[in-house]
Amino acid sequence: DTGVSQDPRHKITKRGQNVTFRCDPISEHNRLYWYRQTLGQGPEFLTYFQNEAQLEKSRLLSDRFSAERPKGSFSTLEIQRTEQGDSAMYLCASSLVGTAINTGELFFGEGSRLTVL
């Protein structure tokens, strides 16, 4: 499978615990995006990378959230001291630079669903 893969698909944790999600983009894609989606809402932008550089972070990304893409390939999204309001689907998408502008296409993974008890 050469699509975007995310792991784990589902994570249940207790409030206050730390969680980490991993995203493996399509291999040649240099852009990588993280979105958060709650039930009945559209995906909300969190952050995006071009290669290993984090180019933009949303105000939604509080200091408990951190994302990395150390070698410009896979990315991790860590949430520290989780809160019940963090329960959501975390989506990763990838593209080539300029593709989104020229074709409107991002390739999404199936998401990592977080449930904070």
Next chain:
Amino acid sequence: QQQVKQSPQSLIVQKGGISIINCAYENTAFDYFPWYQQFPGKGPALLIAIRPDVSEKKEGRFTISFNKSAKQFSLHIMDSQPGDSATYFCLVISNFGNEKLTFGTGTRLTIIP
């Protein structure tokens, strides 16, 4: 933060009917207007997209209509089928500085027999 208003929130259409979903955006230059389709448990996937210099684009049963003066664009699904039952999102893409990609709030479409 750019506002993208999508309507309706949910839509029920009979099989064979026309499904229409609308998006309105604020006064900003956008470069592309895609529609995404999402099935339960899956990530969104590109369905069809239009550039602002084109007023309409058709691909099979799916058509995007774009009204630049009204700052609106819509998705029409002709001959709607049960397999079209999904959630649909519009996306606006701006090339101000860094690319900004803003999704609409989504429309849950249900096609009934």
